[in-house]
Amino acid sequence: MSNPNLRIAVIGSGTIGLSFAALHLSHPSNNRPGRTVQVVIYDPRPDLKEYIETTLPGYLDSDNAEERGASGMTVSSLLSTNRLIIASSLSSAVESADIVQEQGPENVSFKQNLWPQIESSAPERALFWSSTSGIPASVQGKNMRDPSRLLVVHPFNPPHIMPLLEIVPPGGKNADSSSVSAHVARTIEYWKSLGRSPVVLKEEITGFVANRLSFALFREAVHLVNTGVVTAEEVDRVVEESMGPRWAVKGPFWSYHAGGGKEKGLRGFLEKIGDTVQACWDDSGSPNLRRKLEEESPSSQGWEDSLCEQVEQAYGQLGDKDLKDRDQKTRKVLDITRK
Numbered sequence: 001m002s003n004p005n006l007r008i009a010v011i012g013s014g015t016i017g018l019s020f021a022a023l024h025l026s027h028p029s030n031n032r033p034g035r036t037v038q039v040v041i042y043d044p045r046p047d048l049k050e051y052i053e054t055t056l057p058g059y060l061d062s063d064n065a066e067e068r069g070a071s072g073m074t075v076s077s078l079l080s081t082n083r084l085i086i087a088s089s090l091s092s093a094v095e096s097a098d099i100v101q102e103q104g105p106e107n108v109s110f111k112q113n114l115w116p117q118i119e120s121s122a123p124e125r126a127l128f129w130s131s132t133s134g135i136p137a138s139v140q141g142k143n144m145r146d147p148s149r150l151l152v153v154h155p156f157n158p159p160h161i162m163p164l165l166e167i168v169p170p171g172g173k174n175a176d177s178s179s180v181s182a183h184v185a186r187t188i189e190y191w192k193s194l195g196r197s198p199v200v201l202k203e204e205i206t207g208f209v210a211n212r213l214s215f216a217l218f219r220e221a222v223h224l225v226n227t228g229v230v231t232a233e234e235v236d237r238v239v240e241e242s243m244g245p246r247w248a249v250k251g252p253f254w255s256y257h258a259g260g261g262k263e264k265g266l267r268g269f270l271e272k273i274g275d276t277v278q279a280c281w282d283d284s285g286s287p288n289l290r291r292k293l294e295e296e297s298p299s300s301q302g303w304e305d306s307l308c309e310q311v312e313q314a315y316g317q318l319g320d321k322d323l324k325d326r327d328q329k330t331r332k333v334l335d336i337t338r339k
Helices: 015-026 048-055 075-080 090-094 108-121 137-143 178-193 208-226 232-240 243-249 252-259 265-283 304-315 320-337
Strands: 005-011 036-042 084-086 099-102 127-130 150-155 164-168 197-200
Touching (some): 015 150, 127 178, 150 178, 208 232, 232 304
Parallel strands (some): 005 036, 127 150
């Protein structure tokens, strides 16, 4: 977005909301001469100011803060210069916004009630983005006057580090409108200016793409642990020492295309071990998270407790140091793979 002055309303101050706020505030593109980006945060929690003062620095502070333009950036300096504003109401947060980015509870009725309120207070030019993990824009915008304004912009956590953003326009009668195309184009322009990698999905599909891929792997991991083939810690080691680093460099299709040889590529891969691939698909597990609430037997709780206990035994309670270590290593991987 070429507008030198930009006001972004971040609705919801959880992990995703503050991570996005830090990205908007700290990225060099938003700190270049002649550019002014204001971030307005709204959340109904009563201790919002104290919470932001305590929590936001953890997202602004990192091993390469200087490179990102965040060196010396503090919450107090951001507040004193009005680059960061803490709003006392939803209407005041969005009334002058160019972008409204929502990170509220994953609840259909909540979002269907929220967006008409935002729509009635925000300027007509404002882009509307939801960071939802799975509620389609067409469902969220059901009660809006103009639901074509709303896009899902789904991040991979934590968004101040991970470059992927899945952009999912509303389906149904709004899917092919010119206004949707314009909203998507402006959205892509902004995220690319921040060095992000937006991918536009052509269909509203449950969970979007990144979650579906990661949950498919997680489902098989749960199955392998539940059946005693490996422990949870061993599954993590298998991923970290094989497909993790490989897929960080190139995705599964490229990798298997390379695995099939220079002449035949993916065709050669499928010819060589297609039978094994199919056998694994046929034998894959299907653990079920849907509990039968009417069952009173303690055993009806399923496998979740034993699996969680195993993970807790292996890793204990993760603290800020663990997450910071993960984030620093992830940044280093991305610094190499994105060159």
